[in-house]
Amino acid sequence: MTKKAVVFSSGLGKTRKIATYVAKGLKADVFDLKKQTVINLSEYSHIIFGTGIHAGKPYGALVKFLENNKSQLSGKKTSLFLSCKLNDEKGEAQLKKVSGELGISDGFFFHGKGEKNDEGMEKSVDDFIKEMQRR
Numbered sequence: 001m002t003k004k005a006v007v008f009s010s011g012l013g014k015t016r017k018i019a020t021y022v023a024k025g026l027k028a029d030v031f032d033l034k035k036q037t038v039i040n041l042s043e044y045s046h047i048i049f050g051t052g053i054h055a056g057k058p059y060g061a062l063v064k065f066l067e068n069n070k071s072q073l074s075g076k077k078t079s080l081f082l083s084c085k086l087n088d089e090k091g092e093a094q095l096k097k098v099s100g101e102l103g104i105s106d107g108f109f110f111h112g113k114g115e116k117n118d119e120g121m122e123k124s125v126d127d128f129i130k131e132m133q134r135r
């Protein structure tokens with residue numbers, strides 16, 4: 001089985017909430033870049049990155065982590081989720097731009113306005129977990 005890790009950068013806590021929920025759903029390990037900036041990813045084959053967005057930009061801690069860890073990430077599967085407010089075409093355009101900047105093409109975004117499940121989490125996050133299980 002593919003061992004997965006979720007690595008995230010959160011400011012006000014929304015990305016943290018999603019990352020923790022996703023990690024639980026995938027039985028993945030979760031790393032908060034606010035607490036830890038050096039992470040040994042050797043045992044993982046699929047890394048899922050999460051970040052909030054300010055002024056169209058992903059959080060600096062994630063940008064820095066990706067820059068500093070190119071060699072340990074090479075050859076691994078990577079996916080990305082954004083916790084943001086933009087939806088529809090603007091959200092898609094923002095995702096495309098941020099995915100390109102970060103070099104992670106497998107990208108998704110959660111705008112917080114979708115239907116929620118019983119745990120108060122957007123249902124699209126459950127779909128994301130299922131999608132990540134297939135990777």
Ligand SMILES: Cc1cc2nc3c(=O)[nH]c(=O)nc-3n(C[C@H](O)[C@H](O)[C@H](O)COP(=O)(O)O)c2cc1C
Nearest residue numbers: 010011012013014015052053054055056084085086
């Ligand atoms: C100052 C500020 C700027 C923001 N800029 C954007 C933006 O450009 N695009 C967007 O989609 N969301 C934007 N947002 C919304 C945040 O990305 C969103 O609330 C996200 O869930 C925050 O994640 P966090 O709680 O993990 O920090 C902004 C929020 C704040 C407070």
